[in-house]
Amino acid sequence: ANPVIVIHGGAWAIPDKLEVASREGVKNAARVGWEVLRKGGTAVDAVMEAVKVLENDPAFDAGRGSVLTHAGEVEMDALIMDGKTLDCGSVATVNNIKNPVVLARKVMEKTPHTLIVGEGANTLAKEENVEGADKEYLVTAAGVEEWETYKKYNVAVSSLFAQRCHDTVGAVALDKGGNLACATSTGGITGKMPGRVGDSPLVGSGGYADNESGAVSTTGHGESITKVCLAHRVVQSLESGGSPSQAASEGLKYMFDRVGGSGGAIVVDREGRFAAEFSTEKMPWAAITLGTMEHGFLPGERNKEPL
């Protein structure tokens, strides 16, 4: 198979001041994931390395740049899934890990479990020497400012989402061995209740990967995504013969019709066809295959450039 990597940086009403950083951030992550694939690395390695780049980039709400809960703390969630075996690993509400996607992979590979939350995840991180990070590193000035606005005006979480709120990052990949993988990572929603877990770490909601059909990573209003199992619905559409673009658009339309939420999804199928669809105002995305980068930010925008 011709390798493919697709990245998203979250589907929401991204403010103008973050536009350049968002556009560049997804392109950087795509290049890093592509390098893994080009050198013969696996889809799982590619999505993990790409998501690490996004987690390390403070422009995105994942890893460094995570937003704060109602209590003013960081609680991050991440998921990774290997389409070859359907093995998956997730963590939720972790607060002192540099790259939650790396810890999610440890859950997948080093435990008999699929999701580990809270302190149990921290214990695993210590045992497996996963790099930690303190709150000073993870939280940016913008994150603090957003939280202060939230506390001052007591803005409801739902209205915050509509206006000003960071979101999830994700990656999907196909490697030359024909293996698919997905990874998703997030700091969640500003002002969320402590202990709240959104869609991102949930298999079938925040992502899904199956070598027999395709890989998906979703973004948007987490509770809406969860209610319709968006990622699994999109993969089941691929299984029924839909194209990645159809499967993603129909999944997002179904979500809006049933529960009213907006979001986005990136998809790659087992033949290497890919799509980046969203029903929000903006979603930074980038994809690389056959030596060409494609990327976009606004609805309908699709730029092509050689690598």
Add this chain to the structure above:
Amino acid sequence: ANPVIVIHGGAWAIPDKLEVASREGVKNAARVGWEVLRKGGTAVDAVMEAVKVLENDPAFDAGRGSVLTHAGEVEMDALIMDGKTLDCGSVATVNNIKNPVVLARKVMEKTPHTLIVGEGANTLAKEENVEGADKEYLVTAAGVEEWETYKKYNVAVSSLFAQRCHDTVGAVALDKGGNLACATSTGGITGKMPGRVGDSPLVGSGGYADNESGAVSTTGHGESITKVCLAHRVVQSLESGGSPSQAASEGLKYMFDRVGGSGGAIVVDREGRFAAEFSTEKMPWAAITLGTMEHGFLPGERNKEPL
């Protein structure tokens, strides 16, 4: 619609000494759920009341009777979903709640979120006056004995599951208004890592309910169920026109073929047809509709009696 309630008490190799209690327990829960439906109550009320009966019954691994983690602690998970709105609520790794399904319903109805874990869930329990319970109440002598065996022989979680391990409980219902709901609750697997969340509280894995198709509650090896999004797969089969029995059997076969796990599922569709299928040695189940109780325990066993 003619109301229907279906109950399961976990799909596993249930030891002989628990047979009578398991058979009676699911029948008791079915009667309580049926009473709610007969009086005109909602499907959500019916599944919650039925699961409370199972949580209060120490024969089942949920609420009182929960098994212990590697660290010797109780960590319970529960899910409830309303097929009318696709609203859902879950809790995971809660340790001092009498009825986790009641707290899951608070997440659904009193918060903008769908899943809350750990201490955040305990905070919500206090705010909403959800009844607490201490470890002495939740853990039975059998639970302690099982944990001591686990510690003594250091039996791997996977082999324990094959031999001797409690499991999930669940309920699905259709009310006379045509609304569907599901609920699932569990204490997990003996010796699980602290923070481990299985399939039970995950929408699409441990359960799913949609008025337009059907309601499902699953049981069995949680990680396998999660990898194939078993509940959502079964509901999507119903959406494509399959019968409850076909949808459940095919879902379980698919899971075994892809990831090797065994389990069970109870299903009711929007027309009131129901099924209780399992690929394990045993699964206690009971169903009531039109004044008749049906129940079973072994493969192919199906007893009918008037209420």
